[in-house]
Amino acid sequence: MQIDSAQLETFAAIIDEGSFDAAARRLSVTPSAVSQRIKALESRLGQVLVQRGKPTRCTEAGEAVLRLARQVSLLEVEAIAAVKGKVEGLRLPIAVNADSLNGWFLPALLAVPPELVTAFDLRQEDQDHSAELLRDGTVLAAVTADPRPVQGCKVRSLGRMRYLSIASPEYAERWLAGRPLAEALAVAPMMVFNPKDRLQHRLVRKVTRRRLDPPVHSIPAPGPFVRAIRLGLGWGMIEEEFVEADLAAGRLVEVAKGKYVDVPLYWQHWKLDSPVLETLTEAVLQAARAGLHSP
Amino acid sequence: MQIDSAQLETFAAIIDEGSFDAAARRLSVTPSAVSQRIKALESRLGQVLVQRGKPTRCTEAGEAVLRLARQVSLLEVEAIAAVKGKVEGLRLPIAVNADSLNGWFLPALLAVPPELVTAFDLRQEDQDHSAELLRDGTVLAAVTADPRPVQGCKVRSLGRMRYLSIASPEYAERWLAGRPLAEALAVAPMMVFNPKDRLQHRLVRKVTRRRLDPPVHSIPAPGPFVRAIRLGLGWGMIEEEFVEADLAAGRLVEVAKGKYVDVPLYWQHWKLDSPVLETLTEAVLQAARAGLHSP
Known part of the structure; x- marks a missing residue:
């Protein structure tokens, strides 16, 4: 060596x-x-x-060396598992963006047999930070909205998450009813996930062709974000699959009917001849086919 | 001045x-x-x-000066609002631990009238980081599990979150049935929120009087954490209110029946004569009375 x-x-x-x-x-x-x-x-x-x-x-x-260290460690554990017929102490670190973790991603973990991996170590990270974690080898794979490959990684297209503009019926009655949408959205409280979240602004641009400056509540967790919208704190973009039933039943309404914003997602993983990484990649691609719009 | x-x-x-x-x-x-x-x-x-x-x-x-700057800014906005009869551009930054944000906390925000505050700026932070954010004035209040007052802040006891040990029936059948609990828990996959999360280990100590070293999956988001347990990836501690209905219906089961771990929570906020802070504190105390066990 x-x-x-x-x-x-x-x-x-x-x-x-x-x-x-x-x-x-x-x-x-x-x-x-x-x-x-x-x-x-x-x-x-x-x-x-x-x-x-x-x-x-x-x-x-040191980053390239740190990554080498983690790659060697994974390959060692897998080689020992192949010899002993049993994996020991293999923790798989993966970065996943918040909405994927909250949505389509989890079933992929269940599809990896316990003979291949001892435990999963998930991190919820936005795409900027995910690239850094891949680069220094802290995680060996990531779901990200960034298609640019990190050096030494392979990128696979997963599909698109579709977001609709959602509000509670009471909120819509109070803030949106009886006036032009562009006028309403200029003053109606908007929800964002965090200050970097531009999804709502993209929808507003798409629908009104304007930049508006309404009051903005920031709630940085997908579950509470959706719940705050249900409670009527503001309107916001929610992934389609979470709201279909409530939209059909009239418990939630669309702010701009039929309009959506799509976010394409990617799976980045180390180029490494590792059985567990291959199995996980297969499982992730399958979960994405089931839970996302095709790329 | x-x-x-x-x-x-x-x-x-x-x-x-x-x-x-x-x-x-x-x-x-x-x-x-x-x-x-x-x-x-x-x-x-x-x-x-x-x-x-x-x-x-x-x-x-500089920390004390930064905090002074933010306090003066809040008081200025409120004084102008009192003169004009209308608040403009007052964003309220608050740190909340993940389980509270996911649970009892949100209704408190709805109880603050929009005349007092333009928008909420929530941060999901663990208690270590919350103290730092209070100290430098980045947030003006926080829900935290740490009773030690940050200098210049007032601490109020909120109540206790009660966590039960939960698994899916299929998981319990596969990993827990037909053997002593201590033996089962030594090998049955456990869920943690992140590496700092000791709730599951505390329950194990309480029930078995031992330190065990099972495989540990880490999923750092409350919604996905609960969903992974439902899917059968591992057992873990879930807040009582989230599982009561499913326990009654047999869709989830308790790993150690009747055992729980309580986590006391506190509200820390700047000592400041601010109407919006007073109203928010009242609303938070009320939401806590409704959603938590008494202190």
Whole structure:
């Protein structure tokens, strides 16, 4: 091997644990052994890999090495599982955007047999942060709205989430009834997921051809976001599958009837010859076919 | 006034916007005016308040000043509203822990009349981060599991959230039936919200008097967490009110019947003579009385 595997493991432990001392405890070696291994790895590669600080962080140069460490670790666990016929301690870290986690994604996890993976370690992240987590190897796959491949990753198109503009009947009666929509939407309270969420504004542009500046409530969790709309705090964009039954029954109404905004989603994962990653990718593609509009 | 209010506003704008240039744009002044105001404020107080960097950050010494800036801004908006009879542009930033946001908290927002507040700006944060956000004035109130008052804040006891140990009937049949609970829980997959979530481990200790090390799935969003348990991925602690109907109907079962873990919650808010803060506090206390066990 070009790079010493004990040095690689030590490097990942320092970043995961946040200090040389904690890494030493996890690896059951002395702090000075940790320090020596990292110095050896850094001089072997001619780059500083660890920002010494509290906590210790990975340098930009170290990112590729950190990812290598995590990839090697996954392949090792899988090789041992193949020999022993039983997987031990394989945690699969995956980043998923909030609406997918709240919607179509979960059944994919159930489709991965427990012989292949011990546990899932999900992170709910927006697309900007997901790319960073893929890059440094913190997660090995991600559902993201960003089609640009992270270096070393493969991108698959999953399909489109369709969002409708939704309000409660009482809210619609109070804020929207009896006047032109553009006029109503200029003053009717709008919900957003967080300040980066532009879905509602995109719908407003599509429908009114204007930029409007209504009061905006921010609720950064999909469940409470939907519930606040049901309670009548504001109108907002909700994924189609969550509201179909309530729309049919008249418990919710569309703000702009028949109008929608589609968000295409992608699955990014390390290019790695790993059985669990292949099985998971198959399961995710299947869950997406069942739960999303075709790409 | 002891401190120049334009300097104070400029300081808050630099931290909010992340750079001197962006602050200048927001305030419609030149970047050199921004720079002069901050230097004047820093020399007036004899402390560096802004860490120059990308983005600009508040120094530790600056935290008290940043909070002052936000408090003055709230009081100003409210005074203008009292004069004009109409509130304009008052956004109320509040931190709420995930389970409260998903549960009893939302009705409190509906109880604050729109004459008092333009919009709510909610953040879903765990208790460690909430204290920091209160300290630097990013939020003016928070629901937290931490009873220690942040300096300058008032703490009110809200009540206790009660969590039960829940699994799907199929999961219970496969993993728990026909053997002692301690033995079953040592191998049955457990769900956690994130690595800091110790609720499940506390229940295990309470019931088995042991520390066990089962496979642990991590799903950091309350809705998907509950859904994963329904789907049978693992067992986990769910708040009582979410499962009562399903337990009665046999769609879910208790892992350890009749056992629970209570988490006390607190409302921390700035000590400030603000009508909207008083009204919100009343509404939150009332929603807590309706949705939580008494303190």
